[in-house]
Amino acid sequence: MSAPVRVVITGVGVVNAAIVGDSAALGAFLAAPRPASGVAEGGVARVPSSVLPGLIDAGDARRLSRVCQLSIAAARLAVRESRIDAGGGLGLVIGTEFGDLASTHVFADGFLERGPAGLSALLFPNTVMNTMAATTAIAVGARELTLTLNAPTVAGELAVARGAAAVASGRARAVLAGGVDEIDPVVERHLPDLGFGGDTLGEGAAFVVLESRATAEARGATILGEIAAATWRALPARPWGVGRQRRSQAVTAALDHAGIAAEDVGAVYGSASGDRARDAWEAAVLGAALGASTPPVARLARLLGRHAGLGVLRVAAAAWTARSGLLPAAGAPPTGLTRVASPTGLVHGLARGGAHVALVVGGP
Amino acid sequence: MEPKEIIDELKTMLVSRLKFDPRRAAETTEATPLAKGVEGSIGLDSLDFIELSIAIEERFGVTMDESEDLTQHFVSFATLSQFIAGKLPGA
Amino acid sequence: MRRVVVTGLGAVTPLGLGVKAYWSGLASGTCALRPLTVIETESFRCRIGGEVPEAVGGSWRRTRADRLAIAAADEALADAGLGEPERQGAALVVGAVGGGMLEAEAWYWAASRGRRARALPAVRSMLPCAHADTLAARFRLGGPRHTVVTACSSGAVALAEAAALIEAGVAETALAGGVDSITRICFMGFNALKLLDPAPCRPFDRDRRGMSIGEGAGFVVLEEETRARARGARVYAELAGYGMTTDAYHVTAPEPDGEGMARAIQAALAQAREEPAAVGYANAHGTGTPQNDRVEARALERVFGEGGLLVSSTKSMIGHTMAAAGSLEAIATVLALGHRVVPPTANLDIPDPEVHFDCVARVSRESAVDCAISNSFGFGGQNVTLLFRRR
Numbered sequence: 001m002s003a004p005v006r007v008v009i010t011g012v013g014v015v016n017a018a019i020v021g022d023s024a025a026l027g028a029f030l031a032a033p034r035p036a037s038g039v040a041e042g043g044v045a046r047v048p049s050s051v052l053p054g055l056i057d058a059g060d061a062r063r064l065s066r067v068c069q070l071s072i073a074a075a076r077l078a079v080r081e082s083r084i085d086a087g088g089g090l091g092l093v094i095g096t097e098f099g100d101l102a103s104t105h106v107f108a109d110g111f112l113e114r115g116p117a118g119l120s121a122l123l124f125p126n127t128v129m130n131t132m133a134a135t136t137a138i139a140v141g142a143r144e145l146t147l148t149l150n151a152p153t154v155a156g157e158l159a160v161a162r163g164a165a166a167v168a169s170g171r172a173r174a175v176l177a178g179g180v181d182e183i184d185p186v187v188e189r190h191l192p193d194l195g196f197g198g199d200t201l202g203e204g205a206a207f208v209v210l211e212s213r214a215t216a217e218a219r220g221a222t223i224l225g226e227i228a229a230a231t232w233r234a235l236p237a238r239p240w241g242v243g244r245q246r247r248s249q250a251v252t253a254a255l256d257h258a259g260i261a262a263e264d265v266g267a268v269y270g271s272a273s274g275d276r277a278r279d280a281w282e283a284a285v286l287g288a289a290l291g292a293s294t295p296p297v298a299r300l301a302r303l304l305g306r307h308a309g310l311g312v313l314r315v316a317a318a319a320w321t322a323r324s325g326l327l328p329a330a331g332a333p334p335t336g337l338t339r340v341a342s343p344t345g346l347v348h349g350l351a352r353g354g355a356h357v358a359l360v361v362g363g364p
Numbered sequence: 365m366e367p368k369e370i371i372d373e374l375k376t377m378l379v380s381r382l383k384f385d386p387r388r389a390a391e392t393t394e395a396t397p398l399a400k401g402v403e404g405s406i407g408l409d410s411l412d413f414i415e416l417s418i419a420i421e422e423r424f425g426v427t428m429d430e431s432e433d434l435t436q437h438f439v440s441f442a443t444l445s446q447f448i449a450g451k452l453p454g455a
Numbered sequence: 456m457r458r459v460v461v462t463g464l465g466a467v468t469p470l471g472l473g474v475k476a477y478w479s480g481l482a483s484g485t486c487a488l489r490p491l492t493v494i495e496t497e498s499f500r501c502r503i504g505g506e507v508p509e510a511v512g513g514s515w516r517r518t519r520a521d522r523l524a525i526a527a528a529d530e531a532l533a534d535a536g537l538g539e540p541e542r543q544g545a546a547l548v549v550g551a552v553g554g555g556m557l558e559a560e561a562w563y564w565a566a567s568r569g570r571r572a573r574a575l576p577a578v579r580s581m582l583p584c585a586h587a588d589t590l591a592a593r594f595r596l597g598g599p600r601h602t603v604v605t606a607c608s609s610g611a612v613a614l615a616e617a618a619a620l621i622e623a624g625v626a627e628t629a630l631a632g633g634v635d636s637i638t639r640i641c642f643m644g645f646n647a648l649k650l651l652d653p654a655p656c657r658p659f660d661r662d663r664r665g666m667s668i669g670e671g672a673g674f675v676v677l678e679e680e681t682r683a684r685a686r687g688a689r690v691y692a693e694l695a696g697y698g699m700t701t702d703a704y705h706v707t708a709p710e711p712d713g714e715g716m717a718r719a720i721q722a723a724l725a726q727a728r729e730e731p732a733a734v735g736y737a738n739a740h741g742t743g744t745p746q747n748d749r750v751e752a753r754a755l756e757r758v759f760g761e762g763g764l765l766v767s768s769t770k771s772m773i774g775h776t777m778a779a780a781g782s783l784e785a786i787a788t789v790l791a792l793g794h795r796v797v798p799p800t801a802n803l804d805i806p807d808p809e810v811h812f813d814c815v816a817r818v819s820r821e822s823a824v825d826c827a828i829s830n831s832f833g834f835g836g837q838n839v840t841l842l843f844r845r846r
Binding site: 092097098099104105107108109111112115116119120121124125127128129130131133134135137138141142143144145146147148149150151152158162165169171190193194195231232233234236237238239240353354355 | 498499547551552560562563564567568574578579580581582583584585587588589591592595596597598599600601602603604605606612616619622623625639640641643644645646647648699700701702703704705706707715718833834835836837
């Protein structure tokens with residue numbers, strides 16, 4: 001029987017309110033963390049308008065909605081860092097919470113203002129959430145499986161977990177796994193109607209290139225970290241509700257699969273983002289899973305705002321923590337750094353309604 | 365309507381409907397190839413042409429019969445303005 | 456080797472509520488495409504589609520799409536006879552596109568017309584991922600849960616994803632399927648793209664002019680075979696293979712030579728370890744647009760040659776049910792295997808001479824098919840093929 005496939009990270013790309021670049025740019029931010037503008041004022045951490053024109057060619061930009069541009073920009077950064085050749089087979093998994101709601105309401109506005117003649121054929125494809133994956137697949141030449149996963153809160157972590165599973169099962173030679181979200185001002189106004197409240201939200205995209213350790217070593221790629229386990233499960237809860245159960249199958253299964261015990265986890269990147277009830281539930285679940293030895297928990301949403309891109313960024317950040325021994329945003333103030341006792345990290349996400357993801361991430 | 369007026373409207377559509385940069389749209393001449401893949405073209409694909417048809421139908425009140433092959437009319441603004449002029453009432 | 460089998464079916468379609476009504480309509484070649492009533496269609500070129508004809512029960516607080524999903528999921532779970540313990544561990548994968556957009560639209564329309572509409576509870580379920588949380592809570596499904604949004608192939612991808620979880624040993628049982636209700640955005644968008652035939656769609660017909668939209672929900676229960684047999688479950692068929700590829704060509708148009716589609720078909724065959732000659736029936740994506748049917752026929756020919764493969768399009772009868780299409784058509788394929796009857800392509804008068812397959816025009820065909828495929832080729836070049844075989 002062949003040895004199990006070990007999944008490694010060979011490229012990172014990030015475009016958000018405070019970071020634009022690959023693993024080096026991410027590392028620079030994590031080493032000197034600060035709140036993105038917008039967050040401090042209690043608003044949304046938005047990607048500044050000056051960023052995308054520098055990353056997307058004007059001719060291409062004409063046909064790409066903003067959220068698609070965010071996705072492509074970050075995806076390309078990750079692919080470039082990994083130096084992977086898409087022609088050898090590349091899968092694509094993108095997680096998103098809101099998709100392209102900006103295009104959706106503009107499409108609807110066209111009709112409401114001018115009737116059928118006001119409809120835009122160019123905008124229509126963006127009303128389906130797979131538009132970021134469709135355009136990114138074209139931009140990077142990904143022709144194997146393409147998936148768009150929609151989930152509240154945990155879409156980014158879920159995309160990485162799903163991508164890792166595809167590599168581990170041998171279904172894909174390599175997977176570009178990412179998360180992207182945009183908070184359009186009209187959408188922002190209506191967030192309470194959509195059931196949101198309390199969270200610090202952000203926007204942006206982050207991608208990681210995942211492949212087997214064997215493939216990466218064979219082509220001389222730089223390995224940034226390893227995903228030792230990636231699981232997704234669910235906890236009981238009403239839709240939009242916060243549950244009461246603390247016993248987590250996701251964390252147990254992840255630790256099991258990685259062959260480690262709770263005490264071996266040196267750091268946690270959690271999904272807390274200002275939704276008090278949900279954050280408390282997550283803390284309870286982590287406490288139950290990791291016991292007395294619960295390590296420091298980084299809460300990056302305080303600095304960058306919750307978005308699917310952040311979920312993916314956390315995985316890359318956990319790899320950075322494994323390499324550097326440092327954990328940002330784990331205490332008060334969130335701009336501080338904590339030394340970690342061991343290089344193995346847990347990336348954890350728990351959503352209202354119960355969607356639950358856990359990844360074990362180690363160093364190169 | 366004069367061909368030049370029609371072409372000016374088409375250039376406006378490049379900006380308002382097809383999201384072209386106003387400067388790029390202004391640089392387009394009546395002879396500039398429209399379709400992607402043609403040398404020197406402004407790179408419109410099938411979706412762009414559908415969008416342009418919707419805009420043309422709205423602005424000029426003409427109907428595009430999609431069972432007809434309209435490719436030849438969409439070669440340049442010159443051919444397109446002729447096609448539109450031919451469909452206007454009183455043409 | 457872990458085999459994945461289908462042990463329960465549930466469907467709500469333009470042909471009626473329940474699998475029985477669905478199969479009865481399919482087998483008799485009934486076209487269910489009619490003037491739409493659930494949205495306004497005035498001043499649009501195409502005003503017809505496949506609408507679920509009867510009232511789907513459930514609370515007004517729920518979106519129409521949620522209610523369709525609940526009805527179909529309920530039927531599938533009951534059909535499979537899944538009890539509490541099995542449901543506790545069951546995985547759930549939902550394919551969705553519109554989510555609760557129909558209700559969100561009504562609210563947005565009212566708000567834009569100056570009526571300060573307070574959002575109904577239904578608006579909270581706007582996003583596609585809402586279905587999974589609703590179904591999990593309603594049916595106490597406690598296993599891994601995720602939602603895939605891959606446009607027209609979502610329902611098929613959901614089944615493939617669930618099968619992958621079972622193959623990997625992450626779950627023993629899964630509920631998987633897709634759902635979409637009619638929405639204004641979908642209706643208006645396809646109208647704007649001029650992809651709709653004002654009359655009922657005519658897949659593979661020489662004079663076809665476009666697609667018809669539809670709505671519905673299709674869910675299946677998938678299980679690991681030895682456990683299914685051990686509990687005495689009825690096995691409809693095996694989901695023996697699936698292939699997922701991407702054209703990476705254009706956001707709406709398929710790659711003209713059908714290469715991506717052919718690769719998906721070949722991947723499904725390879726996983727199932729079947730030769731093309733073993734496949735007796737292909738349930739096509741078959742939307743009825745001049746382009747799709749031509750490219751799909753090319754892809755089929757690349758894989759199967761000009762052989763004796765029977766091909767038919769379920770969309771000819773229920774329209775393109777978007778995220779539900781992949782799962783509803785998988786159900787049609789499974790039923791075809793079980794009944795030994797291949798449903799027809801409705802509205803097919805003059806077969807397109809460029810399509811070199813028998814497209815089973817108008818009347819269903821008795822045929823002892825042991826192995827069949829179902830194709831779903833989504834916007835954005837997302838190609839999925841599922842392979843089912845009798846077990």
